[in-house]
Each structure stands twice: as C-alpha cells, then as structure tokens.
Amino acid sequence: MPPRQTDLSDAELEVLKALWDLGPTSVREVMNRLHTQGRELAYTTVLTFLTRLKAKKYVTSKKSGQAYIYKARVSREKVTGSRLSSLIEQLFDGASAPLVLHLVQSNKLSPDEIGELRRMLDDLDASPADAEGDD
Amino acid sequence: MPPRQTDLSDAELEVLKALWDLGPTSVREVMNRLHTQGRELAYTTVLTFLTRLKAKKYVTSKKSGQAYIYKARVSREKVTGSRLSSLIEQLFDGASAPLVLHLVQSNKLSPDEIGELRRMLDDLDASPADAEGDD
DNA sequence: CCTGGCCAACGACAGTTGTAGTAGGACCTG
DNA sequence: CAGGTCCTACTACAACTGTCGTTGGCCAGG
Numbered sequence A, B: 001m002p003p004r005q006t007d008l009s010d011a012e013l014e015v016l017k018a019l020w021d022l023g024p025t026s027v028r029e030v031m032n033r034l035h036t037q038g039r040e041l042a043y044t045t046v047l048t049f050l051t052r053l054k055a056k057k058y059v060t061s062k063k064s065g066q067a068y069i070y071k072a073r074v075s076r077e078k079v080t081g082s083r084l085s086s087l088i089e090q091l092f093d094g095a096s097a098p099l100v101l102h103l104v105q106s107n108k109l110s111p112d113e114i115g116e117l118r119r120m121l122d123d124l125d126a127s128p129a130d131a132e133g134d135d
Numbered sequence C: 001c002c003t004g005g006c007c008a009a010c011g012a013c014a015g016t017t018g019t020a021g022t023a024g025g026a027c028c029t030g
Numbered sequence D: 001c002a003g004g005t006c007c008t009a010c011t012a013c014a015a016c017t018g019t020c021g022t023t024g025g026c027c028a029g030g
Helices: A010-022 A027-036 A043-055 A076-092 A096-105 A111-126 B010-022 B027-036 B043-055 B076-092 B097-105 B111-126
Strands: A059-064 A067-072 B059-064 B067-072
Touching: A010 A027, A010 A043, A010 A067, A010 A076, A027 A043, A027 A067, A043 A059, A043 A067, A076 A096, A076 B076, A076 B097, A096 B076, A096 B097, A096 B111, A111 B097, A111 B111, B010 B027, B010 B043, B010 B067, B010 B076, B027 B043, B027 B067, B043 B059, B043 B067, B076 B097
Parallel strands: none
Antiparallel strands: A059 A067, B059 B067
16 A cells, blocks of 8 residues: 555544634544544544644644644645545545536435525626636 | 545446446456457456455445356446545535536537437426435 | 653554565376 | 466564544642
8 A cells, every 4th residue: 555644534624624623623622522523533543643633733732831732734625625636536536516416316416405505506697707726 | 544445446437347248147248358459458357346345335246156246336437426426526526516517518429429418408308307216 | 859640752563555476287299 | 297377375473544542641629
C-alpha cells in the first residue's frame, strides 16, 4: 500500500466534524461532544485522532494554559466537496449527473426538497455560474 | 479495530466494477480489463482481490475447465446505493437533499444535465413513486 | 510538600488493505 | 515423458486504522 499519510480516515472525520461543530476547543470538549453523540471513545483515543489530524494538516493546535486548543484548518465544505468528488469518481467515473439522477430516482427526497431543488435549478438559469474556482 | 470482514475496500470495488463491466469471467480477463484501464495490477493481486471479494460474498465462482469463472453476486446499483448512503450519512447525517443541493450549487452539471434533471423532477410529480422497496 | 487530577507524548496491538511472490497441480506440446 | 504455461492456494509484508494503556509532567488542595 503506497504511503498516503494524508487522507482523512472515517474516525478522523468524525472527530473533525465534532471540531467543526464546536469551533476551536480542547481534546476533552471534543470527547464530550462525541459522547453526547453516543460515540464512546476514550480520551486518549480522541487525542490520538487529533494528533493524527494535526500530522495530516487538518487541524492546528496552540497551547492555552495547561491544555491545547485544537482548531480545524480545513472547512467542512472543502472536505465535503472532496469526499464527494472521490465518491463520484469512484462510482460514476467522475460524472456527477448520474449521482443526482440516482438520488432523485431513489426517491429519497421529500416533496419540499424537490421543490427547493427545482427552485435552485431555476436560479441557476437566471444567474449563470459566476466562475467559481473549480477546486 | 473491530473486525468487519464485510465491507468493500476501494481496490476491491475497482475489481468488482471490472467484473460488472465484463460479466462472469476469469481472473485473467478481469486483469486485462484493468490493464486497458491503465490499472497495472499483477495477476496474483487481482486474484487476491477476487478471493477476498468471494470471502466477503460479493462474488461467486465456479470452476470451468482449468480456471474459475467469477460472477458478481451484488448489483452495481446496490453497491452504488449503499456507498452513497454511507457517504450521505457520514457527510450530511443522512439527509440527501443537502448533497443534491451541494452538487447543483457547485455547478458541476452541464446545461443538458440540468435540463434532464428538471425533466426528471417533473416526472416524479407526475408518477408518484410506485412503492419501490426502500432498500 | 505530598496527593489526586488533568494533560499530552509514546508505544502498542490487532485487523484491514494494497500488492505481490512462490509453490505445486493441470495441461499441452514436442 | 520433460518443459513450458496457466491457474489457484498460500504466505508475506508494510502502511493505515481504530482503540487504548502507560508514563511522566504540571497544578490545585490539604
């Protein structure tokens, strides 16, 4: 297995999500957060993940008093987007349309959501994509 | 790490995809397929994956002459769907709408695709989901 | 100053994954 | 029948992952 040392693992993502939710905070807080979400991880386990996240550059930390405060360095959107892209790549060879179609067809969307979706499509027509960096 | 022994790994999925594309076939054919796709794996590596896929019940095999013929036991749709669900769970806590919105907003869809999407939405309204097994 | 709490750095360990080499049976071909 | 050629079964192995336990430092109470 080629060394990556850079991708987010599932457990790491969970921790990162907690950090996003909480904003900059301590290991203990992150742990508490996870606990209230039913994720019972040992303190050291959380610490491990945070440490790995730091090694992989997903978070930064600075000492504050006795403990460290961890802060996400990547936005939820960024990560979400790239995970999504990977999946699309993997499952649909890079084309996102099939994914959307798949979602729509598997009728997992509520009428409300469908309405919103339609509204968004209309919006798109109106204001044609203002050249956002294509990641 | 709790033993799973049941989930598809990325590499396994690649092999399974080749198998879907080819239909029931031999290790060698799968390997050739992967090669033409630029994925240079050793014969034994492909065999390993197919073996693991079999252990995980994603494929079956039956001897035919000297070699075995492997056949996918799960449909592409099934796997695609569950992978997608996992991602949605992971990224959007189970709500698929945000994903669709995300996709639409990140304007990765061509006008044509948007048109098709809109058509599909209309269709949905017209023929309200005829009780498809909700997986 | 000793003690009980926190805290973070390490080390550990088993299971998963990606990749492949080797060994040994079948089979075809002289 | 000896030599290639295929094929599968095993074994291997390092990196990655999920989970912690242990250690030793630092600080507030008694």
